[in-house]
Amino acid sequence: MHYLPNDPVAEEMLGKMGLSSMEDLFADIPEDMRVKRLDLPPGISEVELVRTVDKMMKESRGAGDMPMFLGCGFYDHFIPSAVEYVMSRSELYTSYTPYQPEMSQGILQALFEYQSMMSDILKMDVVNTSMYDYHTAIGEAILMAKRMNHRNVFLLPEIMAREKFQVVENYIRGAGIETRTVPFKDGTMDLDALKGMLTGEVSGVYIENPNILGLFDKGAMEIRSIMESRQVLVVGVNPMTLSIAKPPGDYGADIVVGDVQPLGVPISYGGPTAGIFAVSMKNVRKMPGRIIGATKDAEGRRAFAMTLSTREQHIRRERATSNICTNEALTSIMASAYLASLGKGGFRELGLQLASRGRYLAGRIDELEGFRAPAFAGHFFNEFPVSVDVSVSGLLKECRNRGVLAGYDLSRETDLLEGTFTVATTEMHTNADYEKLLEVLVKSREVLL
Template identity: 35%
Template sequence: MSYLFHTDDDRREMLAAIGASSIDEIINDQVPQSVQLQRQLELPPAIHEMELTAELTRLADRNANANSHVCFLGGGAYDHFIPAVVDEIASRGEYYTSYTPYQAEVSQGNLQVMFEYETLITQLTGLGVSNASLYDGGSAATEAVLMALATQRGRNKVITSDVVHPQYREILAAYLRNIDAEIVVVAADENGCSAGIIDAIDDQTACVLVQHPNFIGGLEDVAAIAAAAKAAGALTIESFDPVSLGRLRRPGDMGVDIAVAEGQGLGNPLAYGGPYLGIMACREDLVRRLPGRIAGQTTDRRGKRCWVLTLQTREQHIRREKATSNICSNQTLLALRATVHLSLLGPEGLRETSDHCIAKTEYAKQVIVATERFEIVGEGPSLKEFVVRDRNGDVAELLEYARNHALLAGIDLGPMVGLQCEGTLTGLPDRYRDCFLVAVTEKRTRAEIDQWAEILCHAPQTAAC
């Protein structure tokens, strides 16, 4: 059964129009013989639709996901509850097929969504202005650093910590490879906190990038770091968890200049790693350096409320050298989902979600340390993530055993230890080698947490349990 809708006559007509005798001629003119496959693809025989559907379903069922397994994975992507109305609204045709609102007169609905999203993000962060979203949390963090470097002329030092998300730091190192900028990675203390950042700040510091809660779940003293940065004339960038702001202070209330986040936890599914949603907000006086799109509200010539793109930072009609960023699009559909999700929760719902995460995380800590095999790394409170050390030192085998029992028990931190990119430490310190990261969201029940601890305890080599 063929899924190619062009007939032989169609192909002959198109080839004649461009003066080619065959598709192979076109390919051979463009692709060197040395890199061509030189054989037929090893495809199975054609099958009819019913058989194909059954085969694809069988292959898809081999994936472990948050529906087939109980999920304790975190590290920036979380199994939060998504109300049904989020899917209902986001799947409407006028939203689901939307792309770029170049023509404001035919895109008022999408522009209004952007404006409503931006309004909610400014309320959430306590900062004056938000863009219409970026690609994900990692690109948002890097764009914030580039924004700070462009703002802080004459300064080229970027200070961060080894408990900021390793992937965010890897993206940052790759972006700054050909820029006159220095990345300083400060070692966190034994409890996973980055107070040492303060001592590293000097008169060459353009910005400080701190994550709160950080990658291993620790809570940072952002207000103290922001105050030290401000005293030295540097900017503070906070990478935050949107759900955490149900209980933690807003970035703007702690003196942060630019706030960024991964917005997946706001009404967006795990989706095997993406697409996700990059959140960015900043002080109002920095708005002209803010990358991405900004939707504004105004009135038309009839006096009716309407929405437009404003302060555009990089579109096709803007000269490249005048652009503030290479980012030229946004995640409108995922931002819509976040807008609906936040509107449904409201302040009380967000606080309740945070409280559930905090309480269930503390319970998970208690049940896992009741065994002799496991210990919690670091002290202090957690919002929804913490690090567990396996005293047997066989984390990969442990997590594989859990997966075989329909449990995604955590993220192995061992492969992240000591990683480097462009000469910059992007990985975790050595003390996390025999550890795994656990995330407990509001979806996890007491029974699931008890099951999680029991399965881990009865994994191979657990005589101590």
């Protein structure tokens, strides 16, 4: 098959589809959402092309060009060189399923170590070798809850990232599951409202700890006690917070989901990452994805093999629990390399530093006229909500123009958080970054008054 330009072939293909031009292929995409064609002169050399595109790229500015305090799921942490070395090994940088264990001991062991480390952090019995991301892990958890108790109503927090709601709705559309939202009160889930919603038709409850505001939900420790034994508690976590926070396995979680991004995975325009999915041993046969196990080979030596895979091609279709075709093996391995490079002591030390930085920065912002930080009372890690007496979108735009990515506008996720934005700090920030943020917040607010 040749790949050279061939107009007659293209015309024949268009004709078969009932189209008259290549532009007709994109007719469904609104004009204002299409990427404009690059303004490049015809027939330029490769060196000229590279020079021209480099010039264009320099007009963009990101986290490496200015202080960045964005969070809301993606965090700019330092990544040790060892992590990049491990992920660059040719035997590891594929996510293809290791069907032949005799040829794949390296990647199988690396994934086994990921499962072991995450199980230790989460205090859960079993962790699979990852889902695609946080959002799809929530969707899979809701489907699994129905497999566990055959009920069709699932409760979600009222304040949650809009995209998570959208992914969940796509996941459950064909499963006959109805979702209902539990109101929030003072920045966390309203437990009194939840008690009234836990009827016999409810399959389970999903709670994020910390939530989209960055606050630890004080009710998370109590939810299991007010639920029926058959109802499923699903907890979403930022794994970095578990360096110092109580793990969900210790307060009754049946399923734990999250994202490995804070653990050594670059922001990279929002992906790829890997979704965390953990369960108790009694429910392992109902979980999606796959599990790597330790065993012995024919000569009695320690070896690793894929011990559970729930995709249709591996077991009888009616017993399949997921149509996940692969996992995010590479980013899972990055997370395990990151945790190994820090060690337990280093992981906890980093967590204490992040929590300390969060409290320091919140206190400094709260001293500024017109700002309140945190906007809701409660405990937080390295991210916290801020309210301000001017337009949040206008404030953040003005801050960006002045060279600081000051935070994330939560009104983009829900109308209930109008006038609130989150600020996240990491070990990457310097004192100079903090001072610049404070200065820019003050000046940007003055412009909008």
